[in-house]
Amino acid sequence: MATPNGLARIDTNGGAQKTKKHENGICHDDSSAPVRAQNIDELHSMQRKRSAPTTPIKVDGGAASPFAAALSEEDRRKQQLQSISASLASLTRETGPKVVRGDPARKGEATVKVAPVAAPPPSQPHHHHHHHVAPTISVSDSSLKFTHVLYNLSPAELYEQAIKYEKGSFITDTGALATLSGAKTGRSPRDKRIVKDEAAAQELWWGKGSPNIEMDEHTFLTNRERAVDYLNSLDKVFVNDQFLNWDPENRIKVRIISARAYHSLFMHNMCIRPTEEELEEFGTPDFTIYNAGKFPCNRYTHYMTSSTSVDINLGRREMVILGTQYAGEMKKGLFGVMHYLMPKRRILSLHSGCNMGRDGDVALFFGLSGTGKTTLSTDHNRLLIGDDEHCWSDNGVSNIEGGCYAKCIDLSREKEPDIWNAIKFGTVLENVVFDEHTREVDYTDKSVTENTRAAYPIEYIPNAKIPCVGPHPKNVILLACDAFGVLPPVSKLNLAQTMYHFISGYTALVAGTEDGIKEPQATFSACFGAAFIMLHPTKYAAMLAEKMQTYGATGWLVNTGWSGGRYGVGNRIKLAYTRKIIDAIHSGELLTANYQKTEVFGLEIPTAIEGVPSEILDPTNTWTDKAAYKETLLKLAGLFGKNFEVFASYKIGEDSTLTEEILAAGPKV
Ligand SMILES: Nc1ncnc2c1ncn2[C@@H]1O[C@H](COP(=O)(O)OP(=O)(O)O)[C@@H](O)[C@H]1O
Ligand SMILES: C=C(OP(=O)(O)O)C(=O)O
Numbered sequence: 001m002a003t004p005n006g007l008a009r010i011d012t013n014g015g016a017q018k019t020k021k022h023e024n025g026i027c028h029d030d031s032s033a034p035v036r037a038q039n040i041d042e043l044h045s046m047q048r049k050r051s052a053p054t055t056p057i058k059v060d061g062g063a064a065s066p067f068a069a070a071l072s073e074e075d076r077r078k079q080q081l082q083s084i085s086a087s088l089a090s091l092t093r094e095t096g097p098k099v100v101r102g103d104p105a106r107k108g109e110a111t112v113k114v115a116p117v118a119a120p121p122p123s124q125p126h127h128h129h130h131h132h133v134a135p136t137i138s139v140s141d142s143s144l145k146f147t148h149v150l151y152n153l154s155p156a157e158l159y160e161q162a163i164k165y166e167k168g169s170f171i172t173d174t175g176a177l178a179t180l181s182g183a184k185t186g187r188s189p190r191d192k193r194i195v196k197d198e199a200a201a202q203e204l205w206w207g208k209g210s211p212n213i214e215m216d217e218h219t220f221l222t223n224r225e226r227a228v229d230y231l232n233s234l235d236k237v238f239v240n241d242q243f244l245n246w247d248p249e250n251r252i253k254v255r256i257i258s259a260r261a262y263h264s265l266f267m268h269n270m271c272i273r274p275t276e277e278e279l280e281e282f283g284t285p286d287f288t289i290y291n292a293g294k295f296p297c298n299r300y301t302h303y304m305t306s307s308t309s310v311d312i313n314l315g316r317r318e319m320v321i322l323g324t325q326y327a328g329e330m331k332k333g334l335f336g337v338m339h340y341l342m343p344k345r346r347i348l349s350l351h352s353g354c355n356m357g358r359d360g361d362v363a364l365f366f367g368l369s370g371t372g373k374t375t376l377s378t379d380h381n382r383l384l385i386g387d388d389e390h391c392w393s394d395n396g397v398s399n400i401e402g403g404c405y406a407k408c409i410d411l412s413r414e415k416e417p418d419i420w421n422a423i424k425f426g427t428v429l430e431n432v433v434f435d436e437h438t439r440e441v442d443y444t445d446k447s448v449t450e451n452t453r454a455a456y457p458i459e460y461i462p463n464a465k466i467p468c469v470g471p472h473p474k475n476v477i478l479l480a481c482d483a484f485g486v487l488p489p490v491s492k493l494n495l496a497q498t499m500y501h502f503i504s505g506y507t508a509l510v511a512g513t514e515d516g517i518k519e520p521q522a523t524f525s526a527c528f529g530a531a532f533i534m535l536h537p538t539k540y541a542a543m544l545a546e547k548m549q550t551y552g553a554t555g556w557l558v559n560t561g562w563s564g565g566r567y568g569v570g571n572r573i574k575l576a577y578t579r580k581i582i583d584a585i586h587s588g589e590l591l592t593a594n595y596q597k598t599e600v601f602g603l604e605i606p607t608a609i610e611g612v613p614s615e616i617l618d619p620t621n622t623w624t625d626k627a628a629y630k631e632t633l634l635k636l637a638g639l640f641g642k643n644f645e646v647f648a649s650y651k652i653g654e655d656s657t658l659t660e661e662i663l664a665a666g667p668k669v
């Protein structure tokens with residue numbers, strides 16, 4: 001099998017061998033073709049060329065079969081690059097830069113040979129003239145420039161790009177790509193803008209409490225131009241063409257144009273990765289992101305409060321990112337778009353994790369950031385459908401994404417083995433600190449940020465359910481990390497209570513993590529994801545109520561936060577106990593348990609759960625200072641009531657009795 005120079009199994013035959021292999025139904029796998037390369041450089045160039053997944057269809061140069069598809073590989077590439085060039089054209093220009101495929105650093109290699117194929121200015125004829133034509137007024141400088149497109153590179157290629165060109169990129173001891181996101185290590189919800197055109201003014205939720213801060217079309221175009229100009233000024237850009245939503249009927253095609261290999265690898269992991277065939281037929285994307293995050297926004301345009309601007313234009317189906325390199329901005333930006341597109345199709349978009357038991361019982365895990373969606377949906381005994389973003393249609397649930405984005409602060413192999421093991425080659429590790437020499441990551445180190453993250457393809461979790469779809473949910477679990485320590489570890493909710501808590505979207509986080517005890521901060525985020533919803537929360541709530549009723553799903557409220565006192569006095573509920581509670585929900589054990597009702601919040605709490613000390617199930621037992629407990633409980637109830645005031649005047653669904661029941665389902669102060 002080994003070739004004469006000892007290099008076994010490398011196809012040096014330019015792909016021609018591939019077509020030969022199956023001739024007459026016989027697989028000539030053992031035939032060793034002569035090495036055609038004259039030197040090692042040539043061999044390397046062939047090896048790279050053959051293996052590059054940037055060639056989405058049949059290997060080029062292979063014996064062109066008379067039965068080949070109508071569109072030649074070259075024409076297809078040409079179309080693809082023209083479409084990217086059009087993407088990169090600003091609005092005042094007729095064309096973008098001349099985009100070519102491949103890394104400019106690999107001069108003279110085959111990747112560059114595909115040549116300038118960008119749309120020529122309309123005044124210039126396509127062919128015949130090889131002499132230089134002076135630019136006309138309709139041609140700007142940028143359309144004369146070459147921008148190399150690194151199109152759907154593989155993780156290995158993206159590693160090389162990141163390590164070679166991006167400061168702060170390193171390979172960790174387990175093979176992950178450690179990288180830094182720059183000054184922003186979390187999302188910037190206050191800098192997110194939505195273009196309020198006529199349709200958006202009608203359809204979206206605006207005003208008090210809404211996350212949608214308006215932007216006019218002109219300001220959007222100013223920012224878009226700034227982003228496009230920045231991207232065009234670069235030698236090379238990364239382009240990802242991928243999908244969102246595993247439901248084949250409701251799949252969305254997205255294109256992400258970015259300046260960093262880190263961003264391209266992140267989206268490679270987080271979106272659904274197309275097969276070669278799917279990429280071949282990709283066509284025009286439904287939505288495009290221009291990520292110029294390394295470049296600040298123009299502070300002199302309207303609406304800007306900082307150098308960061310994340311702008312969504314639903315009409316143009318575009319998103320522009322300036323002044324933040326935090327990669328989560330892209331994934332959550334697209335999630336916002338899905339929160340608009342899916343309800344139009346009567347599909348409910350959910351900020352939740354999702355998993356499924358071996359006998360098909362599906363659970364949803366709603367919750368704000370840090371409450372446990374990723375941790376609890378990643379369960380060794382169950383199939384993972386997804387950790388963060390889903391759709392619930394008439395056919396069941398589907399994951400929107402192709403990957404997971406786990407928090408890794410204090411990550412341990414013992415407590416979260418599946419996430420731990422997913423941090424390997426291909427995974428993006430953001431803002432972690434590691435040993436300079438061993439490259440061993442210290443997950444307890446918060447010196448860059450507490451929001452350290454790992455982004456990995458969902459198949460890195462051994463029991464991922466691929467395709468990531470499942471039947472209608474049986475359990476709807478609302479997660480709240482209650483730093484006040486007064487919510488019970490688990491409560492069973494009726495439908496009205498489920499809606500009340502879904503619309504409230506409560507969690508409480510600790511203000512600071514150091515210098516002693518600080519007051520926990522209550523956060524209310526409608527639908528457990530106010531930052532991403534586009535319509536009024538009651539629209540999503542009505543859809544959820546209808547679906548839960550139709551399919552008979554049970555609601556649960558799980559406190560993954562404090563017990564036995566507020567933050568600083570009590571302790572965070574042990575993850576092992578929360579897992580036992582979740583197990584009892586999945587198994588059905590909790591449906592038939594004995595319940596008692598709590599004061600103020602009126603929650604039904606079980607008296608016993610296998611594997612969990614019974615005394616922790618009722619917070620009145622765990623607080624030693626009973627007066628402090630009551631005071632804190634009333635304080636939190638007051639915050640809930642105040643938050644819900646804005647929703648009191650809205651009707652939920654067609655039936656006004658449900659609305660009244662929901663209003664009555666809140667705490668009584
Ligand atoms: N009882 C608990 N339940 C869930 N998570 C817990 C618990 N105790 C500590 N944690 C930690 O809280 C974090 C939850 O974060 P994560 O699952 O990423 O949240 P989300 O996906 O909702 O943003 C993890 O770091 C997890 O280890
Ligand atoms: C990516 C995010 O989601 P989560 O914290 O819910 O995992 C985020 O909020 O930036």
Ligand SMILES: [Ca+2]
Binds near residue numbers: 013014049060062
């Ligand atoms: Ca070839």
Ligand SMILES: [Mn+2]
Binds near residue numbers: 373374388405406
């Ligand atoms: Mn998560």
